[in-house]
Amino acid sequence: MLELRGVTVRYGAVRALEDLSLRAEPGGITAILGANGAGKSSLMRAVSGIAPVVGGSVLLDGQDITGLPAPARAKLGIAHAMEGRRLFRQLTVEDNLKLAWSFGARRVALPASLAEIYDRFPILKEKARTPAGLLSGGQQQMVILSCTTIRSPRCLLLDEPSLGLAPIIVQQIYGFITDYAARSGITVVIAEQMATLALKVSRHCLVLRRGRVVLQGPSAELLQGSDGKALAASYL
Secondary structure: OEEEEEEEEEOOEEEEEEEEEEEEEEOHHHEEOOOOOOOOHHHHHHHOOOOOOOEEEEEOOOOOOOOOOHHHHHOOOEEEEEOOOOOOOOOHHHHHHHHHHHOOOOOHHHHHHHHHHHHHHHHHHOOOOOOOHHHHHHHHHHHHHHHHHHOOEEEEEEEEOOOOOOOOHHHHHHHHHHHHHHHOEEEEEEEEOOHHHHHHHOOEEEEEEEOOOEEEEEEHHHOOOOOOOHHOOOOO
């Protein structure tokens, strides 16, 4: 379980998050929604340890990790796929996967881990010897997701996983995320601008505006209930 208690993130004089609290349960997906600049990425960075938390605390399964640097949090099982498809582009697909596995818990042997990924994304097996920088955007996103899950994380953070992808690829990516969350039982947090998409796959949702929570609740209620207008207003 992931908890944020009154977290404030500041970049110089600019406060990106203000007194934000969150509880993300294992075995399901928690969605973080909001317009560009709402603070979604700062929230993710606060959890993984690469944003300056100046107030509040971050807990993973009850352990306070606020004072730990990013490498230590990664060793505890936090995997963060940042926005922008950040890969070692000169390395092959398989070398990226092997490198990611080496930094993980290694609970599953490398051959079995690779076999599982290639079974889920057959195109990656075809492209295993191809430099990651030569892949399409959708294929790169598949590699990024695979690099995070191959590490056997306890908490998976996905920042804008649908950004810039064709609808058919988005469906495939989100199908994988939904299945992985249910099958692994870990905590998954997704930051998205595409509200409807994220609400359909998540269990709980927080909507941010200017670094503050302006709306939260069960995703199904936000998607189908009377809060639709409030959800739309939060993007304005």
